[in-house]
Amino acid sequence: MIKTEQAIYTVIENGNITSPSGFQAGGAPIGIRKHNKLDLGWVYSEVPASAAGVYTLNAFRAAPLLVTEESILEDGKLQGLLVNSGIANACTGKEGLVNAYTMRQAFAEQVGISVKHAAIASTGLIGVQLPMDKVMTGIQAIETDGEADDFAQAILTTDTCTKQLAVSVEIDGIPITIGGAAKGSGMIHPNMATMLAFVTTDAVIPADVLQQQLKTTTDQSYNMITVDGDTSTNDMVLVLANGKAGNKELNPKHPEWKKFCAAFQYVSQELAKKIARDGEGATKLVEIRVQQAQSAEEARKIGKSVVASSLVKAAVYGADPNWGRIITAAGYSGATFSPDKISVWLGDVLVVQEGTPVSFDEVEASENLKQDTVVITIDLQEGNAEATAWGCDLSYDYVKINASYRT
Known part of the structure; x- marks a missing residue:
C-alpha cells in the first residue's frame, strides 16, 4: 500500500x-506490423x-485524433476504443480521414x-x-471478451x-479502481509526443470534471517527460469513467475528491515514467527534481530543459558527472531564478552550492x-514550489533505431 x-x-x-x-480489452495481429506482431x-x-481527452499540440494532427475528438465533443461519452499500431494515418489527406471514419463506424457496429x-x-x-482490407478484416473478428x-x-x-x-482507492466506503495502458518510446517531448495513454476507472464522475482533472494531471505527468525532443502528430491521452463502482458523484466539492485525484495522478505519473524509462536505446530513467522555485511553472521549465538536454543525457549515459551541462540547461530554460542561489546534487552528492562548485568525490x-x-x-x-521531470539517457542505439525506422 502506498501512502501520501x-x-x-x-x-x-x-x-x-x-x-x-x-x-x-483485447488485441490481435492483422498484418500491419511484421513478424505477426499484435x-x-x-x-x-x-x-x-464519461470521457475526456488531451491531444498533441503539433500543427499536423492525425486523422484518428480528429475523429476521436469529434466523438468526445458529441456528448462527453465513449464506450469503445480501437487502436492500430504500425501506421499512424497521419499526413494522409482526405483518404486518411475517410479511413478513420470508416474504422470508427465498423468498430462501433462490431x-x-x-x-x-x-x-x-x-x-x-x-x-x-x-491497409484497409486488413483493418476491416481485423475489426470484423473482434470479440469484446x-x-x-x-x-x-x-x-x-x-x-x-x-x-x-492499476490502483484501488476507497471513496464513500466503496473501492474505486483506476487502470491504464500506454505506449511510447521515441518522438517523446513535453506538450505531448508520439505517445498514447488510455486510462479507465469505474468511478462516477461527470465528463467536464474529468476533463479538467485530466488537463491538470497531464501537466504534471505526460507533459513532464521527454526522450528526444520531438513532438508527434498522433499523441493522445483518453480517460473513460463508466460509473460501475456506484460511488457518489465525484467533483471538487466531494469530501474525498483529493483521494481520487492522488490515485489518478499516480496512475498517470507512473505511465509517463514507464514511457520515459523505455526511451529508444535508453539504459536509464533520469529524474530531475526542481525544488524551492518561485512557482510550479518556473520549476517545470527548468526540469523540462535539463531532462531534454542532449548533452545532459549523453553525460548520464557515460556516467560523467559534468554538472556544467545541468546548470547550462537550467540557464537557458527561460525560468527566472538567481544563479548565485542554485545548488545541484547528483544522487546524494552535492556538486554545486549556491552557484559555486564544491569539491566532491567524482567516483561516487x-x-x-x-x-x-x-x-x-x-x-x-527562490520559493516553495517544486516539479519533477523524467527522461532517459542518450545512447548509440537511439541513432541506430531511428536511422533505420522505415527499413
Missing part, C-alpha cells in the same frame, strides 16, 4: 486497463462512460455501440495509408515492453549516474 499526504491507495498486482469494473487493440465498456461513442487511435509510420495484456502489446511500436498498471558521483534511475536535484532557494 492526501490519500491511501493500493497498487494492484498485475493491474491493467480492465481492472476497473465493466471494462474489457497490431490492433480495443477497449470496451459495458455502458457508455461491438454494438453508438458510433458517436467510439474512439480510434493510430501510431506508427507517418504519411502512409492504412479479450485479454488486457494483448491490448497493451498491440498498441506498441518501437517500445521494448508493455506499460500498464559517477556511480550515482550508473544507477537504473538517476536522480538529479536542483534547489533554487
